[in-house]
Amino acid sequence: MLLAKLALGFGGTILLAGAYTFREGTIRVDVDEFHENGAHVHFWVPAAAVPMVLHLAPKQHLEHALREAAPYMPTLRTLVKELQKYPDTQFVEVQDDQEHVQIGTKGGKLQIDVVSPDEKVHILCPLETIDDVSYELQSISPTT
Numbered sequence: 001m002l003l004a005k006l007a008l009g010f011g012g013t014i015l016l017a018g019a020y021t022f023r024e025g026t027i028r029v030d031v032d033e034f035h036e037n038g039a040h041v042h043f044w045v046p047a048a049a050v051p052m053v054l055h056l057a058p059k060q061h062l063e064h065a066l067r068e069a070a071p072y073m074p075t076l077r078t079l080v081k082e083l084q085k086y087p088d089t090q091f092v093e094v095q096d097d098q099e100h101v102q103i104g105t106k107g108g109k110l111q112i113d114v115v116s117p118d119e120k121v122h123i124l125c126p127l128e129t130i131d132d133v134s135y136e137l138q139s140i141s142p143t144t
Contacts, residue, residue, distance in 0.1 A: 024048045024132075025109065028124040035118060047129040051136050059140070066137060073138040080131045084108065 024047040031041040083105055090104035099116040110130065114121040 024128050025126045026124075027126070027129065028122070030120075030122040032120045033118065034120070038119075047126045050129055051132040054133060054136050062137075062140070066140070069137065073134050076134045077131060077138070080127050080134065083110065084127050 026044045027047050027050065028044050029041065031039065033039050086105055087108055088104075088106055090102060092101065092103040094101045099114070101115075102111070102113045104111055105127065106124070108128070109124045109126050112121070112123040
């Protein structure tokens with residue numbers, strides 16, 4: 001009986017941790033290179049983990065990037081807030097004989113698709129995560 005209670009408690013904790021971690025969805029990156037020794041990278045990351053992991057990065061490694069990006073953070077945050085008003089919209093589509101690029105939003109996520117003879121890249125990132133990361137970067141920026 002005690003073992004069943006421990007298993008139930010552990011299972012409930014895992015379930016709640018998983019629900020919290022995946023509450024914002026996932027960041028999905030798929031890259032396929034179509035040449036000899038080409039890379040094939042496919043990973044999904046819980047979107048809620050990214051702002052948390054940002055706190056683990058050594059600040060000295062972030063300082064240069066933060067100084068360069070600091071003037072653009074308010075613009076990025078405003079852009080993300082505006083993009084959230086268009087949940088399923090295609091903003092850019094460029095196609096020629098060799099390549100096809102699409103940028104838009106889908107289900108509250110920024111979607112970038114690039115298809116060319118050399119590679120195929122698909123990225124999905126929740127807009128809320130971009131906003132969270134920009135807020136975190138802005139808050140730890142040495143210029144604020």
